[in-house]
Amino acid sequence: MPDPIITLTTDFGEDSPYVAAMKGVILGINPHARLVDLSHQIPPQHLQHAAFFVATALPAFPPGIIHLVVVDPGVGSDRALLCVELDGQRLLVPDNGCWTEWARRSTGQPAVHCVAEPRYWRQPVSATFHGRDILAPAAGWLSLGIDPAALGPPAADWVHLNMPAPERDPDGWTGEVVFVDRFGNLITNIPGDAITDSSNAHAQVAVGLHMVAQRVRTYAEAARGTTVALIGSTGMLEIAVVQGNAARSLQAASGTPVTVRSAND
């Protein structure tokens, strides 16, 4: 049996001692835990970014992993804290919906418990850092083998975060950019097959007012500087500028409209 793995995803950045404190708390409960950083650069309190991150990253992990995801604009309110089991993975998270897109894309059914049993909390519990005082200890205890049901009662309901949904009509798709990566590639919420199914063999793709020049299978198929549409690594329609930065060239960002239009007239 390998030692248990706990991943950490936060919007804390890396100059503050907040991430370090969570790691210390986990190791104090289970010194065998193996800590794996996923990101501490989620934009501050940006739940949609966190939801995209979780929905994209977690399916790559095997069962048995414990994930701690702390983006928590509601800390100190009466929002619940949750332990979500899905596809054999366990997620500790404030009840803010940043995991529901992941669940929506899964074929599994989530089992959700509240993290509400003070015996597993760090004392005293601060009013502003439940990541350190409640969720990190819960991760430590889960990694020691306690059952999620020991953390608190089943949750009857939870916040659903609505991700922007693309619309399909007879002429094609209307969606938007949902993520811009470090290379300036624009990841959209339109399924990749929007540009590959036979009925759309001549579809035209636009980002805002910019027409996309070429449809490719991969960046390398077009000349440097060309704006291309392709199926990205997440299976979604992606817009890139070959060896360039599409976000900059097309002045696009999260939320910029993207359309796929049939051109068979």
Next chain:
Amino acid sequence: MPDPIITLTTDFGEDSPYVAAMKGVILGINPHARLVDLSHQIPPQHLQHAAFFVATALPAFPPGIIHLVVVDPGVGSDRALLCVELDGQRLLVPDNGCWTEWARRSTGQPAVHCVAEPRYWRQPVSATFHGRDILAPAAGWLSLGIDPAALGPPAADWVHLNMPAPERDPDGWTGEVVFVDRFGNLITNIPGDAITDSSNAHAQVAVGLHMVAQRVRTYAEAARGTTVALIGSTGMLEIAVVQGNAARSLQAASGTPVTVRSAND
């Protein structure tokens, strides 16, 4: 017995190969060592930031951990290198005082040795990177079980870093912002009970020239945009703007004066 844990905290940033080199050196000495990054984003050579980080993060860790903290503006001078034992943890650090605030807040007594025994150094020792050539190897050897006394003689004295101290007078407290986190929250050096003890039930808090509107237990208690004072997760007085950025709104930074004044006349 879990494999030994060595944490790393530096001001090296993450684009240079310096952190990687230290990790390689440690693993070359003890391939069983488990490396845990705390931060590599301490502002360059900023000892007060490092001291705040160490004093805040380390108390969350259990005994038995080895911490390597390399913020080293004096590298190549005759400043000593130290192995500090406190509260069952061991810290390898240049003698620059960035750990003395941690020690001041602890009830324990530090045992301090010089790291001066060349048999445990990486050879040749560079003149500019003692983190890689002296401290990282020392961490590796400690994790293998050698005694701190093997690294060098007891240190008779060491640098004390003076953190800005708040002042208390009959009217209240005068302190300053000592850390701004990624959310723009202002962490001060004034104890949190300055705003909770009964004699100060109506105390007024000011940051620079800005009066703080409301005293709360947690961010969620006031309306969006309100400037609030609360006891932060470190137990100190903290100033925040609800769902906003206090540093930006109040034009505050580390060093900005903060006052708590009684208003009972």
Next chain:
Amino acid sequence: MPDPIITLTTDFGEDSPYVAAMKGVILGINPHARLVDLSHQIPPQHLQHAAFFVATALPAFPPGIIHLVVVDPGVGSDRALLCVELDGQRLLVPDNGCWTEWARRSTGQPAVHCVAEPRYWRQPVSATFHGRDILAPAAGWLSLGIDPAALGPPAADWVHLNMPAPERDPDGWTGEVVFVDRFGNLITNIPGDAITDSSNAHAQVAVGLHMVAQRVRTYAEAARGTTVALIGSTGMLEIAVVQGNAARSLQAASGTPVTVRSAND
């Protein structure tokens, strides 16, 4: 036997889910793998930076480590993917030359295989993320003990990345800045002994049009603000401003010319 170590170096940054996905894939293949981040802040698609990073960082590691280095401007082209064995370490990397400077500085001979055997790939293989779908799985399988030869046939040739080479003439050296660290120190491609061998006892060092004031063994030997030349931690000539930032003061960056001139007339 310690659990196998896999290091990760990318230009993905830390807000995207790309690094996380690679970690998930590795742990899905070998849940015992120990993941060690080296950097995810290589400037986007900057092969020379990656080459400097690899050549500087990897020699600090012991044999037996598996390194995954994904800076991949050619993803989706017909560029090969490689498994390089050198000095007992194994490197998984697109065939873009970012490892050849490391090999040039080593006395060992690299053994190179193509990563071409689909049975070890993640399916389906995306057209744009071979780091996740081919190289990360290869790292996982190597860490389980398969032989590099199982990944694909020996590579007959590979891309060599030419790093800027310094020139030596009877009067001294002409080279350039190859890396600027977070402190603004300028690491050059001129060997450190250019300023220490006896024939150059009075050599003058210049960065662009700026003469370097003083030659030192370490930063601490000169007064604050002095521009100094020294042998840096990598053995190369380095230019620094004591307690300052040489890149800013001298308006220097990667590529800025550096000269060492004899002054014995």
